[in-house]
Every structure is written in structure tokens, then in C-alpha cells.
Amino acid sequence: xxxxxxxxxxxxxxxxxxxxxxxxxxxxxxxxxxxxxxxxxxxxxxxxxxxxxxxxxxxxxxxxxxxxxxxxxxxxxxxxxxxxxxxxxxxxxxxxxxxxxxxxxxxxxxxxxxxxxxxxxxxxxxxxxxxxxxxxxxxxxxxxxxxxxxxxxxxxxxxxxxxxxxxxxxxxxxxxxxxxxxxxxxxxxxxxxxxxxxxxxxxxxxxxxxxxxxxxxxxxxxxxxxxxxxxxxxxxxxxxxxxxxxxxxxxxxxxxxxxxxxxxxxxxxxxxxxxxxxxxxxxxxxxxxxxxxxxxxxxxxxxxxxxxxxxxxxxxxxxxxxxxxxxxxxxxxxxxxxxxxxxxxxxxxxxxxxxxxxxxxxxxxxxxxxxxxxxxxxxxxxxxxxxxxxxxxxxxxxxxxxxxxxxxxxxxxxxxxxxxxxxxxxxxxxxxxxxxxxxxxxxxxxxxxxxxxxxxxxxxxxxxxxxxxxxxxxxxxxxxxxxxxxxxxxxxxxxxxxxxxxxx
Amino acid sequence: xxxxxxxxxxxxxxxxxxxxxxxxxxxxxxxxxxxxxxxxxxxxxxxxxxxxxxxxxxxxxxxxxxxxxxxxxxxxxxxxxxxxxxxxxxxxxxxxxxxxxxxxxxxxxxxxxxxxxxxxxxxxxxxxxxxxxxxxxxxxxxxxxxxxxxxxxxxxxxxxxxxxxxxxxxxxxxxxxxxxxxxxxxxxxxxxxxxxxxxxxxxxxxxxxxxxxxxxxxxxxxxxxxxxxxxxxxxxxxxxxxxxxx
Numbered sequence: 207x208x209x210x211x212x213x214x215x216x217x218x219x220x221x222x223x224x225x226x227x228x229x230x231x232x233x234x235x236x237x238x239x240x241x242x243x244x245x246x247x248x249x250x251x252x253x254x255x256x257x258x259x260x261x262x263x264x265x266x267x268x269x270x271x272x273x274x275x276x277x278x279x280x281x282x283x284x285x286x287x288x289x290x291x292x293x294x295x296x297x298x299x300x301x302x303x304x305x306x307x308x309x310x311x312x313x314x315x316x317x318x319x320x321x322x323x324x325x326x327x328x329x330x331x332x333x334x335x336x337x338x339x340x341x342x343x344x345x346x347x348x349x350x351x352x353x354x355x356x357x358x359x360x361x362x363x364x365x366x367x368x369x370x371x372x373x374x375x376x377x378x379x380x381x382x383x384x385x386x387x388x389x390x391x392x393x394x395x396x397x398x399x400x401x402x403x404x405x406x407x408x409x410x411x412x413x414x415x416x417x418x419x420x421x422x423x424x425x426x427x428x429x430x431x432x433x434x435x436x437x438x439x440x441x442x443x444x445x446x447x448x449x450x451x452x453x454x455x456x457x458x459x460x461x462x463x464x465x466x467x468x469x470x471x472x473x474x475x476x477x478x479x480x481x482x483x484x485x486x487x488x489x490x491x492x493x494x495x496x497x498x499x500x501x502x503x504x505x506x507x508x509x510x511x512x513x514x515x516x517x518x519x520x521x522x523x524x525x526x527x528x529x530x531x532x533x534x535x536x537x538x539x540x541x542x543x544x545x546x547x548x549x550x551x552x553x554x555x556x557x558x559x560x561x562x563x564x565x566x567x568x569x570x571x572x573x574x575x576x577x578x579x580x581x582x583x584x585x586x587x588x589x590x591x592x593x594x595x596x597x598x599x600x601x602x603x604x605x606x607x608x609x610x611x612x613x614x615x616x617x618x619x620x621x622x623x624x625x626x627x628x629x630x631x632x633x634x635x636x637x638x639x640x641x642x643x644x645x646x647x648x649x650x651x652x653x654x655x656x657x658x659x660x661x662x663x664x665x666x667x668x669x670x671x672x673x674x675x676x677x678x679x680x681x682x683x684x685x686x687x688x689x690x691x692x693x694x695x696x697x698x699x700x701x702x703x704x705x706x707x708x709x710x
Numbered sequence: 711x712x713x714x715x716x717x718x719x720x721x722x723x724x725x726x727x728x729x730x731x732x733x734x735x736x737x738x739x740x741x742x743x744x745x746x747x748x749x750x751x752x753x754x755x756x757x758x759x760x761x762x763x764x765x766x767x768x769x770x771x772x773x774x775x776x777x778x779x780x781x782x783x784x785x786x787x788x789x790x791x792x793x794x795x796x797x798x799x800x801x802x803x804x805x806x807x808x809x810x811x812x813x814x815x816x817x818x819x820x821x822x823x824x825x826x827x828x829x830x831x832x833x834x835x836x837x838x839x840x841x842x843x844x845x846x847x848x849x850x851x852x853x854x855x856x857x858x859x860x861x862x863x864x865x866x867x868x869x870x871x872x873x874x875x876x877x878x879x880x881x882x883x884x885x886x887x888x889x890x891x892x893x894x895x896x897x898x899x900x901x902x903x904x905x906x907x908x909x910x911x912x913x914x915x916x917x918x919x920x921x922x923x924x925x926x927x928x929x930x931x932x933x934x935x936x937x938x939x940x941x942x943x944x945x946x947x948x949x950x951x952x953x954x955x956x
Binding site: 292295298299301303433441478481482487492504510512555626629 | 723724728731750751754757770771774775789790793794796809812813815828831832834835836837840856857860883946947949950951952953955956
């Protein structure tokens with residue numbers, strides 16, 4: 207007896223009265239939902255739909271309608287349709303279920319249970335229109351004290367050797383998404399946007415394509431366990447180097463870029479054989495301890511003559527604070543914490559949805575631990591994984607982060623609708639694909655403008671939020687948990703966050 | 711230019727590397743570093759055509775990210791010489807620790823005696839010019855050539871003891887591991903398979919064996935036959951059958 211088919215995930219319907227049979231839906235859908243019949247009718251195969259909205263956004267008549275889960279199951283609070291369908295899928299295949307984008311489980315969102323403060327009467331708020339707001343952020347080691355001498359001629363002499371820092375004009379950076387996982391046009395759009403907004407973006411573990419070289423001063427080059435694309439020129443080109451230990455979407459495991467995505471160009475940029483799987487092992491095989499991590503940090507610094515900051519990225523897991531304290535002692539200049547909502551092109555679903563902890567709790571516990579140990583100045587803290595708007599940025603900084611990485615939000619600003627099928631390689635928006643006709647849909651000139659608009663508008667909102675709270679420098683917001691209150695958060699979580707409840 | 715001599719006694723690795731870099735930028739093609747004792751990262755990220763003779767025992771990650779130079783070590787090495795090396799040569803007159811030639815993408819590493827665990831892990835090749843070669847004179851430990859994606863590892867077992875480790879080539883998806891003598895199936899890692907070592911294979915590795923023997927003044931004749939086992943990948947897509955779409 208066969209298991210039969212499972213009900214449709216999405217149903218696509220065309221309002222035939224509205225439709226002008228322009229066939230834009232047929233041309234735009236890379237998944238093959240629409241087919242033009244000989245008589246000019248459009249045939250629909252809803253089963254192929256991924257809800258990417260490409261057809262809907264391109265339809266000049268708003269004639270296309272999409273409904274999610276049009277077929278009901280017998281309702282059951284435990285055996286959700288998804289739980290049942292995963293069982294059926296695995297019964298058929300005997301394989302690991304692969305999923306795209308971030309954690310899709312309905313966990314409470316701590317950001318949405320935190321509220322920000324504003325001034326009333328006793329402490330005036332500041333209008334960013336007429337007062338300068340300081341959003342400039344420096345990432346890297348800070349000295350524990352400064353040795354300053356005044357010379358006879360009145361000049362100030364600094365005798366402390368400063369570590370190299372990155373200077374950002376906004377605390378918002380673009381996270382690591384590799385060429386291979388995303389298209390070159392997508393990466394180029396992000397790189398141009400980073401340059402326009404005076405911030406930085408990550409290369410991911412995909413090497414640095416020569417078309418990105420003009421933006422290398424805004425690039426943070428990643429070194430991960432596959433060492434893809436890593437050579438001395440790559441290290442020298444980057445503004446900073448980031449060692450990737452783990453990732454929020456799949457803590458504890460490596461990455462596999464499927465062979466079909468490894469075209470000649472991707473192969474050359476990653477410096478790997480074309481057509482074979484690009485395998486990033488779970489651990490770095492030269493890092494089996496915190497001492498080994500220090501060895502790699504120093505190895506990278508020595509290779510680049512101690513001119514570049516080195517970041518270490520980890521997934522937010524149970525003992526994230528202790529791990530971060532170890533990283534702070536490894537000569538690293540920043541620790542990047544990626545929360546369990548972090549996005550990805552592909553992750554085993556069981557990891558994406560069940561492993562790791564929320565970024566909000568991780569930021570607070572890391573900041574607290576580093577402060578308790580008196581080493582907060584030794585590293586900057588960069589937070590990522592599920593940051594959706596400027597309020598999330600402000601709350602992250604108030605919890606103790608120095609800056610944030612955004613990933614999914616930047617992709618949405620280029621067209622992504624979070625359909626989560628990135629691993630299929632057919633992204634109709636030209637983002638998560640290497641198919642030339644699809645990639646050419648994405649114009650880096652236009653999309654870089656969109657991404658830059660997003661960063662600029664969040665930066666504006668951030669300065670308004672700060673002004674309302676009577677704060678004129680991002681430094682005064684950092685780790686300033688007294689400007690946060692928890693709404694409907696349990697005592698244990700409030701204790702970890704070191705935040706008072708509303709009204710207190 | 712005259713050969714440059716550097717005394718590394720009591721010197722930290724950073725000033726030592728600074729001296730080496732300065733000499734190279736001034737045009738030195740021969741550098742001798744004496745009294746080396748545990749300094750890590752020697753020739754880290756170094757570019758250019760230069761031969762560095764290292765007298766003593768260097769610390770970990772010798773020739774990391776190196777692109778071009780030749781390092782000749784008169785002594786043993788710590789872990790991971792040739793880590794993520796791009797091009798160049800490392801010749802070790804002695805033994806080396808774990809993860810030798812880790813992620814090496816080009817160039818050659820010759821070790822006269824033994825190496826530790828995880829030798830040649832994740833070595834990879836690409837294009838025409840990047841094909842890493844690791845030759846070990848005597849023996850290697852377990853987990854040799856894991857995740858290998860290209861290049862050649864040769865283990866000559868010169869003292870006569872054949873490779874006794876296990877987990878050879880786990881996750882290998884490119885390249886070749888060539889071991890003197892016979893290997894048992896149970897010594898293989900997941901994704902690796904044994905294949906016949908042919909005359910063509912010998913022809914291919916012949917120049918590397920000769921080069922190795924020349925450095926260490928060994929008669930190559932003894933090694934120029936087909937008494938080897940060749941380990942390759944069962945598939946260039948080891949993970950292709952592991953996942954199903956949501």
C-alpha cells in the first residue's frame with residue numbers, strides 16, 4: 207500500500223477575469239508552477255509552488271492568489287500537519303530532512319517581550335535633528351588603560367599601543383553569506399551597500415570573487431573549517447578576518463555545498479574542484495581546544511603582520527558565556543554570537559529548529575560574564591540571528607552588543623520572501639541560485655540601493671530611539687539594561703537578561 | 711645577495727618573522743635560521759622565491775598560508791606544517807606532529823620519518839596548478855587524508871612497517887592516498903575505497919618519490935615498483951544521498 211500524496215502546501219489560483227494572459231507568471235516561476243497551453247490558457251501545478259511570491263509580485267493585474275494549507279487535516283495540537291508530513295517524508299526516504307532559512311518553530315521571541323525607555327520631564331529627550339547623535343562604532347580590542355603624557359609644547363602624547371579596530375558609521379553590518387550559497391549579483395549588491403553606508407559585510411566561506419575586490423575595504427573575510435578560498439592574498443584583502451566556529455542555524459555541524467552549485471566560477475573562488483561537494487567539516491581540524499583557537503587567531507594575525515582584527519564566530523549554545531570568555535583570552539578582537547534564529551541556505555531541520563539558544567539571552571550572558579571577569583574591553587561583541595528591525599538592534603545593544611549582523615533582512619530588501627527553498631538552487635529572485643538567467647534578474651545597482659536604504663532607515667530610527675531616551679552616543683546605550691524592561695517574561699529569563707519587569 | 715643568517719635564540723616568533731620578511735623584501739634568496747626552538751608560525755603567509763634553512767625544532771604551523779618559499783628543517787616539526795599552504799615546499803629532516811599539510815592547496819611537503827594523526831586532512835586541489843603533494847618517508851598515524859578533496863599523499867614505510875592505523879580517508883571526495891604495502895578494508899574510513907595501484911600510477915608518483923629521495927639521500931630504486939595500495943573516494947558527492955527536501 208502506498209503512502210499516497212500529502213495535501214498541497216500552497217494553492218495558486220488565477221482570477222481568469224482579471225488575467226490578461228501576459229505570461230509573466232509563466233516566465234518568472236522557476237519552479238514550474240505555470241504552463242502555457244497551446245490555446246493560450248495557463249495551466250497551474252500548485253504542488254510545485256514554494257510561496258516565493260515572484261509571480262504575485264510580477265502580475266500586472268493582481269490576478270494571482272495564494273493560500274497556505276488549503277486542505278485541512280483533522281486538527282490536533284500535538285500532531286500538527288507539519289509533524290505528520292515530516293514522518294511521512296522520512297518514512298519514504300529514510301533521510302535527514304533539509305530546510306532553508308531560520309528556525310521555524312514557534313518559540314517565544316524575547317525581543318518582542320522587551321520594551322525600550324523614553325524620557326519624560328526629569329531628563330529631557332534629544333532631537334536628533336538639531337543635536338549630533340554619535341552612532342560611530344569601533345570594533346576590536348580596547349586598552350584597559352591609556353598612558354597619556356602632556357609634552358612641553360602642550361601636545362598630547364599617547365604611549366599605549368592600540369590594537370587595530372574597524373570603524374563603522376552605524377552599528378549595523380551585513381552578515382556572512384558566501385558566493386555559492388548566494389549569487390555573485392546578490393553578493394555584489396550587499397558589498398556595494400556596505401560601502402555606501404560605511405559599514406562592513408562578511409564574505410562567508412566562499413572566497414572573495416575578483417568582482418568584489420573594489421569593495422574589499424568593506425569586507426570581513428571568513429576562515430572556516432573547509433578553508434575555502436583562503437590564501438594569503440585573501441587574508442590581506444579583507445578589512446578584518448573572521449574565524450567561523452559555528453553558526454546559529456546549525457550549531458555543531460559543518461556545511462555541504464552540493465556539487466551542482468559548484469560551477470567553474472564558484473570552484474575558482476573557493477579554490478576547490480568543480481562539481482564535487484564543497485564539504486566544510488564540523489570542527490576545524492587544527493582546533494581541538496581553546497589553546498588551539500588561540501593558535502589559529504595568532505596564526506592569522508602573524509600572516510597579516512598584526513594589522514587586522516580577527517573575529518571569532520560561534521553559535522549561541524548553552525555555555526556560550528564561558529566559551530566567549532575563552533575567546534576573549536585568545537587574542538581575538540571580537541566575538542560574534544549567532545542566535546538560534548540565524549538564517550541559512552540549508553540546514554538539517556532538526557538542528558535549525560531545536561539546537562541553540564535565543565540571541566537575546568546569549569548577548570546578555572556573554573556581556574555579563576565578560577564584565578564580571580574584567581575582560582569586556584578585550585573583545586567587541588557582535589550579535590546576529592533573527593534581527594528584524596531597528597528596535598531589535600537597539601535592544602541588542604542595550605543588552606550588551608557592540609554591533610549586529612543582519613542577513614535575512616538584507617536579503618528581503620533585495621526581493622527574498624523567506625520561502626525557505628534556498629537549497630533548491632532555483633531562487634526566482636536571483637539570490638540563492640547560480641543559474642545565469644535567474645541571477646541576471648538581480649541588478650546590483652538597484653538592489654544595493656535597496657539594501658543601503660534599509661540600513662540607513664534603521665540607522666535613522668536608531669538615532670530617534672536613542673534621542674527619545676536622552677542618549678546621544680551609542681556608547682551610552684551599550685549594555686545599558688536599565689533602559690529595557692521585560693513584559694511578560696519569566697523571572698529566570700529576567701535574571702539572565704538582568705532586566706527589570708515593566709513597572710519596576 | 712649573500713645568504714642571510716638569523717639567530718633565533720630566545721626570539722619570539724613575531725620579531726623572528728619580521729627579520730625573515732625584511733630579508734626577503736631586501737632580495738635574500740637564502741636564509742638560515744639557527745637555534746630555532748619552538749617558534750611557531752615561521753614563514754606564515756610568506757610570499758616569494760626564497761629558501762629558508764631552519765636549524766632546530768620549529769613550533770606549530772610552520773609555513774602556514776605560505777605561497778612560494780622553500781623551508782628546509784634540520785630537525786623535527788610540531789603540528790600542522792604546511793597548514794593551508796598555497797604553494798612552496800617544506801622539507802623536514804625528521805618527524806612531524808598531527809595535521810601535517812592540513813587543508814594544503816598547493817606545493818609539497820616531504821617528511822623524512824613519521825607524521826602524527828590526521829595527516830593531509832582536507833588537502834584539496836583546483837585548476838591545473840594547484841595540486842598538493844605530501845610524501846612521508848616512514849609512517850603515518852590514523853585518520854590519514856580525511857575529507858581529502860584533491861592532491862596526493864604518499865606513505866613509503868621505509869623501515870618496513872606498513873601503515874597500521876585506521877580511518878583512512880573518511881569523507882574523502884577527491885585525491886589519492888598511496889600507501890606502501892597492503893591495506894585492509896577495515897582500516898578505511900567511511901566514503902573511501904581501495905583500488906589497484908597500476909604502472910600508470912607509478913609513473914605519476916615517480917617524480918615525487920625521486921624528489922623525496924634526493925632530499926634525504928635515499929636510493930629511490932627500492933620504491934619504484936607497484937607494491938602500493940591506492941585509496942580513493944567512493945564518490946565525489948559523499949553527502950548526496952543523505953538529505954531529503956522538507
